[in-house]
Amino acid sequence: MPKAKYVEITKMMLVDISSMEKSLVGKQIGSYNRKFVEKWGKHFVKSFGEDGKKVGEYTNKQLTSLLQAIHTKIHENMGSLGQGYEKVSTFSEWLDAMDINDFHNPYEYIEVPG
Numbered sequence: 328m329p330k331a332k333y334v335e336i337t338k339m340m341l342v343d344i345s346s347m348e349k350s351l352v353g354k355q356i357g358s359y360n361r362k363f364v365e366k367w368g369k370h371f372v373k374s375f376g377e378d379g380k381k382v383g384e385y386t387n388k389q390l391t392s393l394l395q396a397i398h399t400k401i402h403e404n405m406g407s408l409g410q411g412y413e414k415v416s417t418f419s420e421w422l423d424a425m426d427i428n429d430f431h432n433p434y435e436y437i438e439v440p441g
């Protein structure tokens with residue numbers, strides 16, 4: 328993969344991982360996501376800089392190695408975040424608040440393919 332594409336993908340991932348607000352749902356990201364950002368966001372910022380500014384300084388191999396090390400560290404230290412069965416509201420307050428019976432409101436409508 329070309330380095331520019333690698334950097335672009337990594338920067339997109341970093342913004343998603345370290346942000347308390349998402350473009351489509353605002354601040355309704357859920358408690359799990361908030362806890363994750365609070366616990367791990369600083370590690371990503373430290374390694375890759377604000378908004379991924381340091382990403383371009385790494386070679387593809389260094390970037391892959393760093394991402395794998397962070398991935399391993401996260402999985403070894405999940406702690407109170409845990410993994411398993413959780414309420415929808417834990418992951419998305421927006422989705423939890425959606426009224427599934429409001430068929431005529433285009434802002435509250437989700438089409439599930441299949």
